[in-house]
Amino acid sequence: MSRLKGAAGRDTRAGFRTEPRDCTTSVPQGLLKAARKSGQLNLSGRNLSEVPQCVWRINVDIPEEANQNLSFGATERWWEQTDLTKLIISNNKLQSITDDLRLLPALTVLDIHDNQLTSLPSAIRELENLQKLNVSHNKLKILPEEITNLRNLKGLYLQHNELTCIPEGFEQLSSLEDLDLSSNHLTTVPVSFSALSSLVRLNLSSNQLKSLPAEISRMKKLKHLDCNSNLLETIPSELAGMESLELLYLRRNKLHSLPQFPSCRLLKELHVGENQIEMLGAEHLKHLNSILVLELRDNKLKSVPDEITLLQSLERLDLSNNDISSLPYSLGNLHLKFLALEGNPLRTIRREIINKGTQEVLKYLRSKIRDDRPTQSDSVTETAMTLPSESRVNVHAITTLKTLDYSDKQKTSIPDEVFDAVKSHIVTSVNFSKNELCEIPKRIVELKEMVSDVNLSFNKLSFVSLELCMLQKLTFLDLRFKILPEVLYRIPTLETVLISNNQVGSVDPQKMKMMENLTTLDLQNNDLLQIPPELGNCVNLRTLLLDGNPFRVPRAAILMKGTAAILEYLRDRIPT
Incomplete structure (x- = not known):
């Protein structure tokens, strides 16, 4: 009973309330009963325009069935209910969330994606146990400063909103591992972001970023960085010092040159398609020891250097829609599983060979390597x-x-x-x-x-x-x-x-x-x-x-x- 008394301390009327009867029209009693046992409640896709009070007060009020049947079995004693830890109210028509949110302090997961929210309540600061917050696909224009109080937050999903800036103190989210800010209206990334030392995945795609702060390189645990569909013209050289980086997406920007990555020994995928890159040199390739995917489609490349053979781990190479007229024969020595060449003015490989697919192209290139050619007598x-x-x-x-x-x-x-x-x-x-x-x-x-x-x-x-x-x-x-x-x-x-x-x-x-x-x-x-x-x-x-x-x-x-x-x-x- 001590846990219930603590909840009543937040609301002096809690011990005398029962669930409103009209709540059952939007939330079935059976669902609430199951939630008290499991600690999880899923109200996704129920056409809700507001969150019923019985949801906020699920761990505060006496359940209605307690008044109907005073004889409880050992498994149905309502006073031993489980605190709600996971609440999913996504895919509804919610325009706001009330401060009653504070009545669920045990929440570790709150999923409100695909609603019509324009703001979050300041009471969100009281969800100190929250580890995952999904508010994607809403209409948020600003974030409350109180969100920075969520020190245990590991996953924050804010994609597809209308955010133009990030609140001060955001770097206080020291436990954050996964942050998605894609498809918003951000024009800058705060330098303070570099203090998010636990961040593993950062998605900044589909914003209006013209630059990245050099300090972003201090994120020593960052493995996945997505900056697709922005206005980036250059990448800070400090980015090359991100030792844990494995996936880097820079598609659909305004880059004129490929960054160099001398310290990114773990980089497995580099996507720089749909930019304005004109040259690919040995200096861009020599450090990509672990690269598996290199995507360079829709650029202005005119040639591929022989040093492409340094990429011995490479599995997928996309060179389509460039200005490449010839390929180095040494490319045939790579163990590629996928090679895209469409949309290039290639003159050294017949179209019929390209149409046969990757392995045929590689075999053709290998056959042209002088050291592998048979002698004239052998050919007979x-x-x-x-x-x-x-x-x-x-x-x-x-x-x-x-x-x-x-x-x-x-x-x-x-x-x-x-x-x-x-x-x-x-x-x-x-x-x-x-x-x-x-x-x-x-x-x-x-x-x-x-x-x-x-x-x-x-x-x-x-x-x-x-x-x-x-x-x-x-x-x-x-x-x-x-x-x-x-x-x-x-x-x-x-x-x-x-x-x-x-x-x-x-x-x-x-x-x-x-x-x-x-x-x-x-x-x-x-x-x-x-x-x-x-x-x-x-x-x-x-x-x-x-x-x-x-x-x-x-x-x-x-x-x-x-x-x-x-x-x-x-x-x-x-x-x-």
Whole structure:
């Protein structure tokens, strides 16, 4: 009873009140009863224009059922109720929150996103236990200074409001790890931000920032910095000293040069597309030892330096829509899983090769490296072998590139001679694309202990047999389908799935979550009418491409922010 007396101390009438009967019209008694036991109450999407008093007073007033039945079992004694710690009132029509908010001092999570709030009450300062506050997608113009009193706050989500400035003392939020201020009207970032020493993720995208303070580099724990869609012309050189930085988004700004990152040894993704960058030099690349994704699309680059080969960890390189006329042959030595070249005036690579996809381009570039070329005598005896079917197997590709290539033959099956040509050689890549295959060749199982890349795109596969499940090292698979084959969910080693330009109508997020190694999922240009929110739980995805589908949400603005933003958006909409 001592806890109840403490609550009554805040309201002298608390011990004599029962819940207003009209509260049941907006909040079912059963929901309140369950909340007293669990400490969690979800009122999302109930068309509320105000928060009922019984919600604020849930831990203060005597519940109505106590007056109806004075005989309580051991599990129903209302005086032993649990303090409310999680309150979700998102997706309603709330225009304001009253100071009665102070009656819920035990709250650790308060979610009010997607309402019509123009302000927050000063009483918010009394929620000293609050760890997560989501007020995104409202109409906030200012934040109360009292918000700086929330010293235990770890996650603060203010995206999609109308904020023009940040209150003084914001740096007092010393426990803050995740801060989202995207899609507001901010023109400056306070220098005091640098004191947010616990911050791991900072989203400043879609504002009106013309510069970043050099002091931001003092955030020694910051891993994710998103400054997409601003007015940045330069990046302070001090940014290069952020040792923990892993993801940096600078798309859609006014940058003329690529920053250098000598101290950012952990940087895994750098997105600088849709700027005005004209040059890419060795000095920009030599320190990017851990980079996995480099996105340079829609700039003014004229060339790619040979030093691109320093990026041995690089998996995705987007150079589309630049002014690049040639590529260094050494680019073929990278282990890229995705290379985008569309929209460049390339003269050294035929369009038909580019259209065949990443692995074909890389193989072409490797074949042009002088040291790897066969001698003239070799070219007669080793380059190809004529088969009875009048097909040709590139033996040189098998021996030097470890690739079994039988693509663009318009054949309904793969001749045995193709597999026989492997003999005792090691083959890590198989390309049977652009044929008339209706099923997976059964003999592909013979390569199960060594092949990692399989390209079966542009065939007539209506289903995928279990042979693929037996490929023990398979990490890359390129297919074309009308439906997503069930067998794909059973290949735990898969890292990349490219199923764009198909007619796929749905995906199973629960089964996809089991694909723990999946980092790239390309679902562009399919027939997806909706994206299941649970897909947001696939947190290992580094690249999720959804453009060109007929779904309405997520909106295009979310898709443009990149994979992390899409996954977060989806997670926020998972029913609680």
